[in-house]
Amino acid sequence: MRILVLGGTSFVGRAITADALRGGAEVTLFNRGRTNPGLFPGARHLLGDRDTGDYTALRGGEWDAVVDVSGFWPRQVGQAMAVLGDRVGRYLFVSTQAVYQQGGLAPFSDESAPLRAPLRDAEDLTEATYGRLKVACEQDVTARYGDRSTIVRPGKVAGPHDEDRGLTYWVRRAARGGRIALPARPGQPVQVVDSRDLARLVLRLLQDGRPGAFHAVGPAEPTTLGGLITTCAEVAGSEIEIVPVPPETAPPFFPLVRAEGFWAGQQRDPARARAAGLPATPLAVTAADVLAWDRGRGEPPLDHGFTPEQEARVLAAADAR
Structure with a gap:
């Protein structure tokens, strides 16, 4: 499988890239080359900058799937989709549990729980804007790729190389x-999810071609x-x-x-992701x-x-x- 990772050398992206390479995938990494630049010599490295909209390095090539771990603003996701078009088979967007409405939810809600109102014009990532920006990103990916889109909503991710600490x-x-x-x-x-379990879920979803949204939460x-x-x-x-x-x-x-x-946000239902291959x-x-x-x-x-x-x-x- 040919996989393009937008990011791929920090915490979550690093785990996904490592798992993909172990599984024999042909991996291309697209990033600024500033975070852990010596990692993954077995992958192809393309340089660009999502902050400035520089996607020149992605104008050629085809991939079976793209994993977007570095899209925070709708403009970033829109620019990536515009340059990639149909040269990718599946677009998997790594989102967040912060997309859900805050407060008032019952424990163990599933992926159908109500989302926050999308936000498209915020300049800063804050506690108030982060989840709403991700909602807009999710909507744009789903609108563009339909059944070829997959949304993963991690809970609190933990594991080695976690700079969030x-x-x-x-x-x-x-x-x-x-x-x-x-x-x-x-x-x-x-609810914390091991970064390596999250990576395994992402690769299983790509391998099986599963559309829709999935809670990456744990432990079991x-x-x-x-x-x-x-x-x-x-x-x-x-x-x-x-x-x-x-x-x-x-x-x-x-x-x-x-x-x-906000305790219900730490009690999400993992059943759909477990059935799709999320380890525990x-x-x-x-x-x-x-x-x-x-x-x-x-x-x-x-x-x-x-x-x-x-x-x-x-x-x-x-x-x-």
Whole structure:
């Protein structure tokens, strides 16, 4: 199979490219050549820039499928479709769970849940615009390619090479042991999907030619945030005590923490994707691999979550209360 990946050297795209090459696919990567440029010598590399609309390198060639992991604005997706036209067999767009209406949904909603209103003219990616921009991208891909379009909506993706650092924070913190400040209820549901499971689903969908939308979420069994932290500690062989603290004591965008009104967004129905071939790597395996990767790179500073000093102050305040 000839696969064109728009992106392909960062986190999710990296996992997809690696899986495709292992499976014997002929892979072409289209990107700026700035992120991990030495990766994947077995793939063909084409240089371009979606931010400036430079798709010159894609004006020739044919592919059985394109995997779009770097389309965030409708203009980017529209430009890619315009230059590729019918020289690709299937267009698989990697979207997000943020396309769904926020709040008010029942747990374990499927792919038919109501979407947010599409947005086409925003210049900045923010919490308010991201999901709506992706809705517009989905609609444009489906309108252009019909049954030759596939939409994958990942939940929170975790695994080695994750620069977003959601699970990485908790793996590293649990490995340190001791009392852990949790600015949320331990019973908050959490769905993380291993990046390698997401990649396997993408390749299965391409191989089988499946149209439609699919939830790439996991693990197979429901998990809570407290359970996730405990699993991270077990993997690291550390002893911990989880101490719930007021949410307002935490910095913004705390890793994996969600307000209670949005818990249903961490309880999506994975049945359609499971039937299509989405694996279910145990959370302990994902956590162990993230721990090994993080230690191997020297555990650089993280830009979110509590610093040790912040956490000590929050725990002291909790004791005083």
